[in-house]
Amino acid sequence: MDDRMLPVTDSPAPAPGAFSLGAHPVVLLADPDQRVRQGLSAQLARYRVSVVHCPDGVATLLEVGLNRPDVMLLAADLPVVDAATVLRAVRSRLNVPVVLGVGPNDAAQVGPALAAGASACVARPYRSREVAQLLNLTDRSQGGYEPLLVCGELTLDPQTYEVRLRGKLVGRLALREFQLLHLLMVNAEKVIRRDRIRAELWGETERTSNTITVHIRRLRERLGDDPHHPEIIQTVRGIGYRLVPPLG
Structure with missing residues (x-):
């Protein structure tokens, strides 16, 4: 399976006990497509998460003030x-994780939304595996914060989804790029097998997809790493990848 967008399905999801959520977390789901809202709500219901539905931006602004959600998902x-x-408007009042749902025709909206403070991007229509990521964001908003991750002159902030190289903001990475970089940084100097990356980030075991290669290439571009002679994200041929902490 590649990284194309798929509709939400009723495929098996992790057990609710796998997540240490706060009591009665609230997800504000803003999407003009009622079918999409209902599909994702069915997934979130498995984790006893309350979902506030908003069909447009006006309803979203009203509901934010009334419900103070733990995490927001905006189309x-x-x-x-x-x-x-x-x-x-939300950022002027609340410090809440906001995930942007991006469809195949939404390229023009992504830049302004990220500049306005979106925490991360996910593919829309939403896939069932993204539900777990929403729950993780909710958990952080309840106080389970992860510390700043530092590898040489490369830093990654799990709270703000910001990555900096030598003090310069790299930008807000797409969700999978952020997750991949996080995995490599947590295991800096170690070789991470492609099978492990695929299993942890995509939940897949097949070996034919080039999804990992594409995401590694995108990360190198963002970090200014020479694609022919990379110094930060190195390829271990036939095995996987290793992150070498960059120096000043």
Whole structure:
């Protein structure tokens, strides 16, 4: 399976006990497509998560004030009031994780939304495996914060989804890119097998997809790593990848 967008399905999900959520977490789901909202809500219901539905930007702004959600999921093509405007309003009042749902025709909305404070991006329509990531964001908003991850002159902040290299902001990475970089940094100087990356990030065991190669290439581009002679994310031929902490 590659990284193309798929609709939410009723495939088996991790047991609720696998997550240490706070009591009655609230997810605000803003999406103009009722079918998409219902599909994701069915997944979140397995974890006893309360979902607030919003069909447009105006409803989202009203519900944010009323419900104070633990995490927000905004469609990039939010109507009436666009996602970037909603984000700026939310960021002026709340420090809450906001995930941007990006469809195949939403490229123009992504930049403004990230600049306005989106925490991460996920593919839309949503896949069932993204549910776990939403829950992890909710857990962090309840106080289970991860510390700043530092590898030489490369830093990754799990709370803000910011990555900096030699003090310069790399930018807000797509969700899978962030997860991949996090895995490599946690295991800095160690060789991480492709099978492990695929299993932990995509939950797959097949060996034919080039998804990992594509994401590694994107990470190198963002970090300014020479694709022909990379110094930060090195390829161990036939095995996997190793992150070498960059120096100043």
